[in-house]
Amino acid sequence: xxxxxxxxxxxxxxxxxxxxxxxxxxxxxxxxxxxxxxxxxxxxxxxxxxxxxxxxxxxxxxxxxxxxxxxxxxxxxxxxxxxxxxxxxxxxxxxxx
Numbered sequence: 001x002x003x004x005x006x007x008x009x010x011x012x013x014x015x016x017x018x019x020x021x022x023x024x025x026x027x028x029x030x031x032x033x034x035x036x037x038x039x040x041x042x043x044x045x046x047x048x049x050x051x052x053x054x055x056x057x058x059x060x061x062x063x064x065x066x067x068x069x070x071x072x073x074x075x076x077x078x079x080x081x082x083x084x085x086x087x088x089x090x091x092x093x094x095x096x097x
Contacts, residue, residue: 003037005030 010030014021021029075088084091 003034003041005033005037 007026010021010026010033013033014026014029079085079088079090082090
């Protein structure tokens, strides 16, 4: 492992993450962090000069529907499952005393 995590670095990360770690948890976290950094170093060795940058792993397709202006009043459908209704409104319990 080329990357070494010091006690100070580990304590700083724990403070930022608002974690209180036991000595055993600190050792496990140190090992995990060192392995992650070693993996990142290995990834940096790859030649990516011929790969085109992209913003997403998948091609983005607009799945939105076209806006269609209608004058429909959907109050009947909106109120169809209401447990209680009064006229064109929902009846709800009073929340302010």
